[in-house]
Amino acid sequence: MYKVKIDGIETEVNPGTTILSVANQEFVEIPTLCYNENVEPRGACRMCTVEVEVWGRKRLVTACNYPIQADIVIDTQSERVKKLRRLILEVLLARTPDSPRIKELAEKYGVKQPRFNLEKTHDNCIVCGLCVQACKDIVGVSAIGLSERGIFRKPITPYEESSHTCIGCGSCVYICPTDAISMVDKDGKRYFERWKTEFKLVGCESCGTHFATDVQIEYFKKVMGKDDPSLHFCPNCLVLKETKK
Amino acid sequence: MDLTKVDKILTNHKNDKAMLVAILQDVQDEFRYLPKEVLNHISKSLNIPLPEIYDVSTFYKAFSLKPRGKHICSICMGTACHVRGAPVILETAKTHLKIEPGQNTPNMQYTLNTVNCVGACAVGPVIQVDGSLYGNLTSMKTIQLLKKFEKD
Ligand code: SF4
Ligand code: FES
Numbered sequence: 001m002y003k004v005k006i007d008g009i010e011t012e013v014n015p016g017t018t019i020l021s022v023a024n025q026e027f028v029e030i031p032t033l034c035y036n037e038n039v040e041p042r043g044a045c046r047m048c049t050v051e052v053e054v055w056g057r058k059r060l061v062t063a064c065n066y067p068i069q070a071d072i073v074i075d076t077q078s079e080r081v082k083k084l085r086r087l088i089l090e091v092l093l094a095r096t097p098d099s100p101r102i103k104e105l106a107e108k109y110g111v112k113q114p115r116f117n118l119e120k121t122h123d124n125c126i127v128c129g130l131c132v133q134a135c136k137d138i139v140g141v142s143a144i145g146l147s148e149r150g151i152f153r154k155p156i157t158p159y160e161e162s163s164h165t166c167i168g169c170g171s172c173v174y175i176c177p178t179d180a181i182s183m184v185d186k187d188g189k190r191y192f193e194r195w196k197t198e199f200k201l202v203g204c205e206s207c208g209t210h211f212a213t214d215v216q217i218e219y220f221k222k223v224m225g226k227d228d229p230s231l232h233f234c235p236n237c238l239v240l241k242e243t244k245k
Numbered sequence: 246m247d248l249t250k251v252d253k254i255l256t257n258h259k260n261d262k263a264m265l266v267a268i269l270q271d272v273q274d275e276f277r278y279l280p281k282e283v284l285n286h287i288s289k290s291l292n293i294p295l296p297e298i299y300d301v302s303t304f305y306k307a308f309s310l311k312p313r314g315k316h317i318c319s320i321c322m323g324t325a326c327h328v329r330g331a332p333v334i335l336e337t338a339k340t341h342l343k344i345e346p347g348q349n350t351p352n353m354q355y356t357l358n359t360v361n362c363v364g365a366c367a368v369g370p371v372i373q374v375d376g377s378l379y380g381n382l383t384s385m386k387t388i389q390l391l392k393k394f395e396k397d
Contacts, residue, residue, distance in 0.1 A: 136294070145296025147303040158299040159281065165294075 006074040019063035019074055020048060030063050030076055031085070031105055033092075033177040034128035039137050041065035044128045045177075046088050047105075051078045060084060082109070090114045092126055099124040099178040124180035127153050131172035131181060141165050141219070144172065144195060157195045168192070168199035168213035185210060204234035211235065246282045250275055255290055262291050265301055269308060278309040314349045314356035316394045318342075319373040323362030326369035334370045335359065337384040341391055354395055 001012045006019075009026050018041070023030045034045040041064040048063040053073040060080060075081065089106045094114035096102050102124075106112075129146055132155055136142045143166035147156050157163040168190050173183045182193045190199045190213055199213035211234035220231055230238055254271045258264040265287075272283055279302050288295040302308045320335050335346070338357060342350050346359045365371045368380025372390065379390055 132296070142294030142296055145294070145300045147300055149304050156296075156299075158284075158295045 002068055003071040004068065004074065005072070007076055013068055015069060016067045019050060019052070019061070019066045019068065019072075022068070022074070023063060023076065028076055031109070032064055033101075033105075033126065034130050035064040036130060036134070036175055038175075039130070039133045042129060042133065044130075045092075045126060047085070049081060049084050049088070051075045051081050085109050086111050091116065094118050095121075096124045096126055096178060096180075098122060099126075099180070101178050102126070123154075124178040125154060125176075126178055126180070127155070128177065129155065130175050130177065131155055134171050134175045135166075138175075139167070139169055139171050140223075141167055143167075155194070157197065160196060162197045163195055166192075166195055166197050167216045167219045168197065169216050204237050205232045206237040206241075207234060209234045209236075246280060248282070248286050251283050251286055252290070255287070260291060262293055265291075265293065265298065266305070269298075269302060273308060277313045277315070278311060280312075281310075312349065312353070314353045316354060316375050317356050317358065317373075318391070318394075319358040319360045319363070320346075321361075321363050321365070321369065321371040321373070322359045323366065323369075325362070325366035326371055329369040331370040333384060334372065334382050334387050337387045338372075338391060341388055355391070 001014060004011050004013050004022055006022055006026055007028050009028065011022065011026060013022055020030060020032065020035065020041075030048050030050060032045075033047045034043075035041050035048065043062040043065040046062060049060050050063045051058060051074070052061055052066070054070050086109055089102070089109055089111040091114070092102050093106045093111060094116040095118060097120070127146070132144050132146055135144050143163045144155055144157055146153055148154065157166070170183050173181045180194075184191045184193075185201060188201050188210065190201050191197075199215055201210035202212050202214050202217055203209060204211050217231050221227060229241070233241065251272060254268055254275070257271070258268050268287065269279060273279055276283065284298050284302065285295065287293070288298055302310060318338065320331060320338060322331050322335070339345060342355055342357055344350055344355070344357050346357050349356045360373070363371055363373055363378065365378050365380060368378070370382045371378055371380045372382060372387065373379075374390065374394060382390070
């Protein structure tokens with residue numbers, strides 16, 4: 001066990017616990033963007049940066065993927081942290097001025113007009129790679145990836161063509177911290193603008209509501225190794241059926 | 246497309262995923278670019294998702310996803326070459342080959358590129374053709390040089 005002091009609160013943790021999980025446990029707020037508890041943290045967005053003191057040395061680290069390996073003092077509100085947080089938000093705001101999430105964070109931490117004047121892209125993507133990782137680690141299809149480098153880096157399907165491996169589940173849409181991926185369900189079809197991919201929607205056998213894509217259902221059958229009622233009915237009707245039993 | 250050549254490259258690297266960059270380099274040496282079919286084939290053979298291969302292929306400037314000419318002609322536009330007349334050399338090459346940087350000649354003999362400093366400032370302006378350096382260039386010498394590679 002290591003001694004931890006976070007914003008004055010003292011506690012003890014097991015080796016390897018991340019700063020972010022200690023913070024959550026102690027109700028200390030640390031802003032995050034690219035972190036999601038269901039995938040390995042990658043430290044891509046730097047939003048969660050905090051100041052730590054280990055063995056008498058102070059440094060800035062990302063809370064989401066910093067494993068505690070010694071007694072540690074953590075400061076989430078130091079001047080250095082606040083300054084860096086503002087700089088990160090300034091950069092993000094310059095890049096994605098339309099994103100409600102970034103605007104909200106910027107306002108909260110006192111960032112108004114960014115000094116940087118970038119060409120407007122109307123793209124809310126902050127290139128955190130969370131969608132790519134979710135597609136690989138949660139869904140298990142790896143239909144999307146990052147491409148290019150530097151300012152051109154972005155998540156795409158290979159060759160920016162309609163994907164043959166995507167199952168149209170929409171996990172990327174739900175996990176994206178800045179709502180940068182659009183998914184439109186219309187006329188029995190589901191379309192992902194960013195992935196240039198379209199799917200046929202399947203209706204619930206009881207109420208008819210569209211609840212999944214045909215490819216998604218086939219994929220689930222394969223993964224489960226069998227057919228299952230959950231692949232025929234929408235979540236609502238499924239609950240109704242269960243309770244009637 | 247001859248995929249047996251690709252299989253040979255893969256065997257040379259023991260079908261090791263970790264050797265992806267080296268494999269792509271060998272593929273590019275063989276085909277002069279990274280063809281789509283080949284990337285698909287590597288993806289299936291090594292069980293690496295295509296988006297990951299695409300990421301590596303687009304990340305490094307040394308890889309090209311578009312077919313390239315037999316000879317890669319890179320004109321140095323670094324500071325030293327620039328002040329020693331690189332813009333004139335570039336204009337000469339453009340007019341002679343009738344293409345813009347980044348393009349191939351219709352007979353696929355040449356691909357024209359610009360680069361920023363090849364580290365041979367002392368002999369600028371410099372052109373690199375297929376990895377070899379040609380320095381102290383003038384417009385005349387540039388045309389002679391380009392003609393030399395036109396046939397083979
Ligand atoms: S689309 Fe969203 S999840 Fe994907 S890289 Fe961009 S910001 Fe991150
Ligand atoms: S949340 Fe930690 S770096 Fe993004």
